[in-house]
Amino acid sequence: xxxxxxxxxxxxxxxxxxxxxxxxxxxxxxxxxxxxxxxxxxxxxxxxxxxxxxxxxxxxxxxxxxxxxxxxxxxxxxxxxxxxxxxxxxxxxxxxxxxxxxxxxxxxxxxxxxxxxxxxxxxxxxxxxxxxxxxxxxxxxxxxxxxxxxxxxxxxxxxxxxxxxxxxxxxxxxxxxxxxxxxxxxxxxxxxxxxxxxxxxxxxxxxxxxxxxxxxxxxxxxxxxxxxxxxxxxxxxxxxxxxxxxxxxxxxxxxxxxxxxxxxxxxxxxxxxxxxxxxxxxxxxxxxxxxxxxxxxxxxxxxxxxxxxxxxxxxxxxxxxxxxxxxxxxxxxxxxxxxxxxxxxxxxxxxxxxxxxxxxxxxxxxxxxxxxxxxxxxxxxxxxxxxxxxxxxxxxxxxxxxxxxxxxxxxxxxxxxxxxxxxxxxxxxxxxxxxxxxxxxxxxxxxxxxxxxxxxxxxxxxxxxxxxxxxxxxxxxxxxxxxxxxxxxxxxxxxxxxx
Numbered sequence: 001x002x003x004x005x006x007x008x009x010x011x012x013x014x015x016x017x018x019x020x021x022x023x024x025x026x027x028x029x030x031x032x033x034x035x036x037x038x039x040x041x042x043x044x045x046x047x048x049x050x051x052x053x054x055x056x057x058x059x060x061x062x063x064x065x066x067x068x069x070x071x072x073x074x075x076x077x078x079x080x081x082x083x084x085x086x087x088x089x090x091x092x093x094x095x096x097x098x099x100x101x102x103x104x105x106x107x108x109x110x111x112x113x114x115x116x117x118x119x120x121x122x123x124x125x126x127x128x129x130x131x132x133x134x135x136x137x138x139x140x141x142x143x144x145x146x147x148x149x150x151x152x153x154x155x156x157x158x159x160x161x162x163x164x165x166x167x168x169x170x171x172x173x174x175x176x177x178x179x180x181x182x183x184x185x186x187x188x189x190x191x192x193x194x195x196x197x198x199x200x201x202x203x204x205x206x207x208x209x210x211x212x213x214x215x216x217x218x219x220x221x222x223x224x225x226x227x228x229x230x231x232x233x234x235x236x237x238x239x240x241x242x243x244x245x246x247x248x249x250x251x252x253x254x255x256x257x258x259x260x261x262x263x264x265x266x267x268x269x270x271x272x273x274x275x276x277x278x279x280x281x282x283x284x285x286x287x288x289x290x291x292x293x294x295x296x297x298x299x300x301x302x303x304x305x306x307x308x309x310x311x312x313x314x315x316x317x318x319x320x321x322x323x324x325x326x327x328x329x330x331x332x333x334x335x336x337x338x339x340x341x342x343x344x345x346x347x348x349x350x351x352x353x354x355x356x357x358x359x360x361x362x363x364x365x366x367x368x369x370x371x372x373x374x375x376x377x378x379x380x381x382x383x384x385x386x387x388x389x390x391x392x393x394x395x396x397x398x399x400x401x402x403x404x405x406x407x408x409x410x411x412x413x414x415x416x417x418x419x420x421x422x423x424x425x426x427x428x429x430x431x432x433x434x435x436x437x438x439x440x441x442x443x444x445x446x447x448x449x450x451x452x453x454x455x456x457x458x459x460x461x462x463x464x465x466x467x468x469x470x471x472x473x474x475x476x477x478x479x480x481x482x483x484x485x486x487x488x489x490x491x492x493x494x495x496x497x498x499x
Contacts, residue, residue, distance in 0.1 A: 057201025067109020
């Protein structure tokens with residue numbers, strides 16, 4: 001049997017978290033502190049005993065994050081740093097010592113309360129947050145952002161729920177730690193945001209549930225947008241940009257856009273963008289641009305080939321959803337832009353090297369109508385892993401750098417491929433088409449041990465049983481559950497029976 005898939009386990013865990021949300025979470029203490037002379041209601045000060053209440057698989061502790069009062073949620077794989085005061089931001093995600101997100105040094109330790117009139121004012125602190133869509137200033141159904149309003153810059157309240165009895169679909173218990181960030185209502189949009197973010201024991205995956213509620217007394221209609229700012233600076237020379245930073249998402253074969261993507265701002269022929277083998281590829285270059293995609297695959301991959309780290313963001317695509325501008329995914333590149341100067345002549349706005357280096361990966365929900373008091377949720381999952389020097393695709397359990405291949409050398413069968421995995425386990429070759437098993441699997445063979453913080457590079461001799469027609473590469477969890485397939489290859493007549 002194939003066992004329990006990652007997707008099944010994820011759905012089971014989400015179902016359990018939904019049930020947990022019906023129980024009031026433990027509220028962490030609050031107080032008043034001052035930073036740079038600005039007094040504010042601190043969203044959280046955790047008593048020392050609160051960290052002790054966390055299960056052994058994860059922890060929550062107060063930290064100073066660049067002068068801000070913050071909380072760090074962590075397990076053996078990842079660290080998540082939250083600054084609730086800054087619009088409920090997840091400021092940084094660190095996996096295997098690698099920080100992913102852009103944090104703006106201009107605002108280090110600086111808090112600027114949302115002004116009464118936020119028009120044309122925005123303080124880009126960085127990190128990951130939630131914004132409304134559609135954007136614009138034409139009417140009340142558009143958000144004139146980004147702006148420094150209660151949604152982006154308001155003080156959120158952080159509460160935490162620890163639960164040691166969260167089962168996956170196989171019945172195995174997982175220790176979970178969940179942080180809830182609740183924001184103030186925003187008068188202009190009528191929206192109020194809540195973010196539930198949790199990690200499970202023994203896994204680097206990060207689960208998000210964003211909830212928007214109509215806090216007004218009249219009907220409204222909005223989309224939610226997960227906005228993640230990735231750092232694209234050169235890690236060895238922050239004054240320069242990372243010349244090997246990429247983003248990917250499958251293109252829509254039946255796209256509403258002429259080139260399977262739509263450049264909404266910036267150069268239409270920006271050399272950063274291409275579609276090849278039905279995969280949209282963004283090679284980050286320091287030119288301001290925003291590109292929209294109606295991808296239906298439910299994932300984007302952000303890959304730093306310089307440091308060999310990747311982050312896969314997964315979302316649920318709704319085929320009949322009314323997405324803003326038909327876009328499920330948006331990428332924004334920060335940098336100088338071309339336009340007309342005050343003299344009416346072509347000009348470059350901004351100077352190379354002066355604008356901070358970052359890219360936004362944005363995932364949209366459909367636009368939904370909300371009656372007063374009604375809510376809508378959007379679920380996403382982040383899966384950090386290692387990456388190689390190429391990229392092919394994403395599966396439920398990992399990232400494929402170079403696809404699985406079978407070759408014959410001097411009468412010996414060699415299986416090769418390069419992968420990043422989302423969970424730890426054993427990499428097994430499963431042989432199908434032979435005799436000896438009701439499901440057609442004749443045998444299996446362990447090829448390697450895998451960890452999410454290590455790239456799996458296979459170049460292994462295998463022993464193919466007689467009659468085998470297909471070889472599949474699977475990741476088997478330490479408890480024996482089959483997490484799923486990393487790839488498969490067919491076996492020709494000359495290969496079957498090689499020992």
